[in-house]
Amino acid sequence: MLSDIFYPDNPKRREQLIRKGQELQNLMRNNFRATNQLNDAMNKYLSCSFEHISLNESATLRENCTLIMGCMCNIIVVIERIDRELKEKLEPTMYEKLRKLSLSSADFKAISKALEAVCGIATVESTVFAGYLIDNVVTLANITKTHAVIGAGKFACVRLAVVFLGINMIVKDIIGKIERDQLKKALEEYDKVLDEFRPVSEQYQDKITYVRVKIEMEKEDMLV
Numbered sequence: 017m018l019s020d021i022f023y024p025d026n027p028k029r030r031e032q033l034i035r036k037g038q039e040l041q042n043l044m045r046n047n048f049r050a051t052n053q054l055n056d057a058m059n060k061y062l063s064c065s066f067e068h069i070s071l072n073e074s075a076t077l078r079e080n081c082t083l084i085m086g087c088m089c090n091i092i093v094v095i096e097r098i099d100r101e102l103k104e105k106l107e108p109t110m111y112e113k114l115r116k117l118s119l120s121s122a123d124f125k126a127i128s129k130a131l132e133a134v135c136g137i138a139t140v141e142s143t144v145f146a147g148y149l150i151d152n153v154v155t156l157a158n159i160t161k162t163h164a165v166i167g168a169g170k171f172a173c174v175r176l177a178v179v180f181l182g183i184n185m186i187v188k189d190i191i192g193k194i195e196r197d198q199l200k201k202a203l204e205e206y207d208k209v210l211d212e213f214r215p216v217s218e219q220y221q222d223k224i225t226y227v228r229v230k231i232e233m234e235k236e237d238m239l240v
Contacts, residue, residue: 029199036206041180043210043217044080045071047159050224051087057228061142062135064094073177080176081167088160092153098134099150105130114147117230141231148227159220162213170205 048071055066069087071080103111106127113119114127124143131146132138149156166172171179 026199029203033199033202033206036203036210037180039210040206040213043213044176046221047163047217048084050221051084053224053228054091055087057145058091058094061137061139061145061231062094062098063137066091071176073175073180075176076173077169077176077179078167078172081163081172085160085163085167088156088163092156092160095149095153095156098146099153101134102127102130102146102150105133114143115151117144117147117151119143119147144231145227148230152223152227155220155223158216162216165212166209169209171209 048069052068055064055068058064058066066087069083072083075083102114106114110123110126113123119127124140127143128138131143135142135146
């Protein structure tokens with residue numbers, strides 16, 4: 017572009033904008049994937065019937081945030097119900113052991129009876145999973161809250177495919193100083209979104225991976 021001769025930092029800003037859009041895309045996709053993994057685990061270990069959700073690039077950022085928020089809110093409702101009912105059925109010390117996942121073989125047997133009454137299922141995996149969810153419901157609430165913040169932000173009404181591309185948000189015929197200002201403003205907005213979104217998303221994804229590993233480890237220990 018001719019204006020790049022007079023504003024040599026513009027190409028660099030365009031590249032930064034594209035990279036930040038791609039990072040947002042990766043975080044969004046990974047959050048949807050982690051949520052679907054959580055849905056599958058809820059169905060398998062706690063007799064739920066959650067369906068997969070899909071990122072829709074034809075929809076706006078707000079619409080996609082609303083979709084994943086709705087799914088997460090439904091999951092939290094189920095976890096809170098299970099937590100409440102298990103707390104009523106278990107002795108305080110046993111409930112605390114479940115929440116901290118510091119369980120002996122005898123503890124598993126006792127908790128399994130309560131879990132079967134609550135969820136209709138009683139396995140080592142379901143017990144570990146229930147304890148994990150009860151202890152980490154705050155993480156689930158945080159990722160839901162963060163999607164709400166992003167869904168209400170500057171890019172909320174923009175179609176997701178456009179947000180992901182980044183540079184397409186800048187009008188083609190804006191040149192020179194005006195484009196520079198628009199690029200700087202867009203970069204600031206992306207930084208604000210990513211600073212909020214990145215740490216919570218990574219924590220959420222890491223915890224979903226952790227619990228899947230934890231379930232397998234506990235299962236193997238019980239078989240020894």
